[in-house]
C-alpha cells in the first residue's frame with residue numbers, strides 16, 4: 789500500500805515538472821475573460837484600499853502573465869508579446885511592493901500601466917476586435 793501511494797505521489801510530481809515547463813494554457817476568450825475579471829478586481833481593491841484582496845489579485849495576475857509569456861515563447865516569433873507579458877508580471881510585483889507599504893497611489897499608477905500593456909498586446913495580437 790505505502791509504496792503504491794509513494795509511486796502515485798512521485799508520478800504526480802513528475803507530471804508537475806513536465807507541465808511546468810510547457811505552456812499549459814490555451815490563450816482564448818475564456819482565459820482572457822478571467823484575466824479581465826482579475827484586473828477589474830485588482831483596481832477595485834486598490835481603490836477601496838483593500839491591500840489583502842489586491843495582493844491576491846496581483847499574485848494571480850502574475851501567475852497568469854507567466855503562463856501567457858510561456859504561451860508566446862512556445863508559439864515563437866512573438867517577442868513583443870513575450871515582453872509585454874513579462875513587463876506586466878513585473879508590474880504585478882511592483883504593485884505588491886506598494887501594497888505592502890500601503891502606498892495605494894503608486895499601486896494605482898502601476899495598475900494603470902498594466903492596463904495599458906493589455907491594450908498594447910491587443911493592438912497587435914487580438915484580431916478582429
Ligand code: HEC
Nearest residue numbers: 815816817820821823824827869872873905906909913914
Ligand atoms: C501578450 C498578449 C496579451 C496581453 C498582455 C493581454 N491580452 Fe487580452 N487578449 C490577447 C489575445 C491574443 C486575445 C484574443 C483571444 C481570442 O479571442 O482567442 C485577447 C482577448 C482579450 C479579451 C476579449 C475576450 C473576448 O471575450 O473576446 C479581453 C477582455 C482581454 N483580452 C483582457 C485582457 C486584460 C484585462 C489584459 C491585461 C490585464 C490582457 N487582456 C492582456 C492577448 C493579450
